[in-house]
Amino acid sequence: MDPTHILLLEQFVGLLKQKPEIIHEPNLRFFKDYLINLGATLPPKPEPPGQEAPKSPEAPKEEETVKTGEPLVEEVEEDEIPKPEFDMSYVIEEGEYEEVELPDEVEDISEEMMDKSGELRGQAMSALSDGDLEEALKLFTEAVKCNSSSAPILAKRASVLCKLKRPSAALKDCDRALTANPDSAQALMWRGRANMLLGNFEIAQNDFSQSARIDSNETLEDWIRENKSNATKMRDYNVAVERQKTERKIEERKERIRKAKEENEKAAREAAEGGAAAGGMPDFGAGGFPGAGAGVGMPGNLQDILGDPEILVAMQDPEVMNAFMDVQKDPSNISKYEDNPKVQKVLEKLATKFGGAAGGDFGV
Incomplete structure (x- = not known):
């Protein structure tokens, strides 16, 4: 053909x-x-000009069909997903503290500064062993000033900050430490602890898991067990929220397509009737x-x-x-x-x- x-x-x-x-x-x-x-x-055959087609009482107008037959997504308020019940016994509310000094990273550190930071770290460890957290924090801060890219020193100061219930500052130290050494088990462990204290349960569990794969210890295993239930609830909740967002986007897209189709069909009918x-x-x-x-x-x-x-x-x-x-x-x-x-x-x-x-x- x-x-x-x-x-x-x-x-x-x-x-x-x-x-x-x-x-x-x-x-x-x-x-x-x-x-x-x-x-x-x-x-049906079109009526001659000047005559209106008989109206059927059963047939609703197009506008009425649209209004009564469309459960618009934006008009239907979806039920909010209820938040789970968490064990908040170890979550803390931080007070107001003076910001801990965290100098900019220095690429070239002299041997003298390296030695001094090592000496200060030793003194800080002694204070930590004696249970003097404030003195340990002070000495670790001086050590950080000498070597601001030392992952071990930063991770240790983060541990002191967590014990002083200052997890937000501890997060900054851990992030800096992991920038210097992404495989720092101690930095991952204490970042997980800081997130755990802040109620970021799922993030904390991820940090704990990464730390355990590198170098596990008894304290880390205890925290993993303690945080597991909350982390699971938080993960399931976040998954449900994301699923709801995705479904809502899909429904909104379907609604936009339906409206566009209706408008196109209406325009075509009007063009046909007018022509x-x-x-x-x-x-x-x-x-x-x-x-x-x-x-x-x-x-x-x-x-x-x-x-x-x-x-x-x-x-x-x-x-x-x-x-x-x-x-x-x-x-x-x-x-x-x-x-x-x-x-x-x-x-x-x-x-x-x-x-x-x-x-x-x-x-x-």
């Missing part, structure tokens, strides 16, 4: 989808009879369209349209169809579309095709 014929048939079917009433055109009687013989259900004359097709003649001679009617009738795929495709565009009807009502309105190449091109082609040499009304 000739591909051109297939293309024309495809375009004709597309036109029928947007303007099903044209099946009642006299020139399409043969096709209408064929469809009836196949048992097809045909659209239908007494017989259901636009009136190309009688002087109503610029370029068409008086009494010309519709030369070639529907066959001329179906024989031009470009026009057929263009007339399926609501913007083009509305412009055509606007110009048909008042030929002077064509000036409104001078800056619209898409519409202007179709109008000129229609005038040339159906009006012959009268296309000069377009100024071409």
Whole structure:
């Protein structure tokens, strides 16, 4: 079969989808009879101009259908996922403290500063052993000033800060330590502890797990067990929240697609209704369209349209169809579309095709 014929048939079917009433055109009687013989259900024949179609009391208006049949996502407030009950016995509420000094990282540290930081670290460890946390913090801070990129010193100071119930400051030390050494088991362990004290249970468990894979110890294992229940609840809750967000986005996207589809269908119906004359097709003649001679009617009738795929495709565009009807009502309105190449091109082609040499009304 000739591909051109297939293309024309495809375009004709597309036109029928947007303007099903044209099946009642006299020139399409043969096709209408064929469809009836196949048992097809045909659209109702349009009423003559000036008569309103009888209204069925059972059939709600389109606007009513939209209002009553659409549980809009934005109008339906989804139930909030209830937060689980956590064991908050070890979660603390930080007070106000003076910020702990954390100097900028220094790439080149002299041997003298390295030795001094080691000496201060030793003194801080002694104070820590004696249970003097404040003195240990002071000495570790001095050691950090000498070597601000030492993961072991930073991790130790973080441990002191956790014991002093200052987990937020401990997090900063651990982050700096892990920047210097991502495999620092102590930094991961104490960052996990700081998050645990702050109620960041799932994050804490992740840090604990990473630390245990590198170098586990009895204290770390105790914290893992103690935090496990809260971490599991928090993980399940976060998963449920993310799932709800994803589902909401999917529903919102479906709703946008549904609305867009409705608007497109409505625009197509309005274009078809506006473009239908007494017989259901636009009136190309009688002087109503610029370029068409008086009494010309519709030369070639529907066959001329179906024989031009470009026009057929263009007339399926609501913007083009509305412009055509606007110009048909008042030929002077064509000036409104001078800056619209898409519409202007179709109008000129229609005038040339159906009006012959009268296309000069377009100024071409």
